[in-house]
Amino acid sequence: MRAITFHEPFDVRVSELREPVLVAPRDAIVRVTATAICGSDLHPYRGHERGLERGTVLGHEFTGVIEALGPELGGLRLGQRVASPFSTNCGDCPACRRGLPARCVHGELFGWVQDGRGLHGGQSERVRVPLADTTLVAVPDAVDDAGALLAGDVFATGSFAAELAGLGTGDRVAVIGCGPVGICAIAASRRRGASEVIAIDRDPARLDLAARFGARPLPADAAADDPSAQQLDAVLECVGQPAATRLAYRLLRHGGTLAAVGVHTEAALAITPGELYDKNLSYRAGRCPARRFLPELLARIAAGENGLAALFSHRLPLAAGPEAYRMFDERRDGCTKVMLVP
Ligand SMILES: [Zn+2]
Ligand SMILES: [Zn+2]
Structure with a gap:
């Protein structure tokens, strides 16, 4: 079968590989009908994230049809269309029970093999899915492959940002970073009843896209001093850089919430303990528990709720x-985002 494999930074290839096979009793093999490239696939691609083994099949956003099932997978059937979060989960450990399946002690990220361990990814004709009964979710007929891909990652992450921020009716919120996750965060904020959603980015094209989803666009360099973007109830930070944290701090009111779903690599938080104290801020962050969001988001896409495709x-x-x-x-x-069709 053909798959996209990592070789070294800026060198990914189309490789001919052996078909994956069932290894454990809860494994499934999914024939991929669509897969997407994510912003986080660029971290190893650009060499910002090290350790990925040469020859690893990339990708953690995929959807497809179940082609083979291990003996312990009662809830799934052959031929079923399924969506997947970006990592596997057991459904039963303390993290899974607390609603944090992305921190499952048995979970693995798709598309990350290091030191001979890990899971190959979904940018492939077929992919092996461990713990398939608690990882995969059936896709309603009314949801196309684009919807299934978004629900498993960026739409879930945008929704998680709004959840972390505790957004409610009438809140004023800014979304910093208007890539696919930020756009989904805008959609989630509006759904939760935010009275105003300000979209902040450096890229005019991204701001135009944000405006199409109902946000008020504001260029990043103007945001810090714009009086109309002060005293916000929450900021959803979808960038993952210190400057974004600093800007968010500046825009929040006393008692506001900074919800960070951008992946940070700096050594220390860009705001001090004293600054958090002085503004009575809540800082909430983390990897999205995408599996928890999947069923609800698929149902909402099936109901025709948004145009995120x-x-x-x-x-x-x-x-x-x-x-x-x-x-x-x-x-x-x-x-903005690429779908690859095997
Ligand atoms: Zn992703
Ligand atoms: Zn678990």
């Missing part, structure tokens, strides 16, 4: 994967 600017064959990575990395040709 517009986030996919490009649909290409799987074999175009290496070129798609280059285009996405350079944000060429208005590329």
Whole structure:
């Protein structure tokens, strides 16, 4: 089968690999019908995140049809369309029971093999899914592959940001970073009844997209001093850089909440304990428990709730994967998100 594999930074390839097989009793094999490139796939691609083994099949956003099932998978059936979160989970450990399946003690990220351990990813014709009965979710007929891909990652993460912030009716909120996760955070904020959603980004094209989803666009360099963006109830930070944390701090009211779903790599928080104290702020962060959100988001997409499929600017064959990575990395040709079709 063909798959997109990692070799070294800026070098991903189309490789011919052996088909995956069932290994454990709760494994399933999914024939991938669509897969997407995510912003976090760019971390190893750009060499910002190290350790990924040469030859690893990339990708953690995929949807498809169940082609083989282990003997202990009662809830699933062959031929079923399924969506997947970006990591597996057992459904039964303390983290899973607390609603944090992305921190499952038995969980693994798709598309991350290091030191001979880990899971190959979904940018492939087929993928092995461990713990499949508690990881995969059946896709309603009314949800297309685009919807299934978004529900498993970026729509879940945007929804999680709004949940972390505790957004409620009448709240004023800013979303910093208007890539696919930020756009989904805007949609989630509006759904939770925010009275005003301000979209902040450096990129005019991203601000235009945010405006189409009902946010008020504000260029990043103007945001800090714009009187209309002060005293906010919450800021959803979808960037993962110190400057975004600093800006969020500046925009929040006393007692506000800074919800961070951007992945940070700096050594220390960009705001001090004293600053948190002086503004009575809550700082909440973390990896999205996507599996918990999946059923509800699929149902809402099935009900025709949003037009998030517009986030996919490009649909290409799987074999175009290496070129798609280059285009996405350079944000060429208005590329916001790429779907690859095996
Ligand atoms: Zn992703
Ligand atoms: Zn678990």
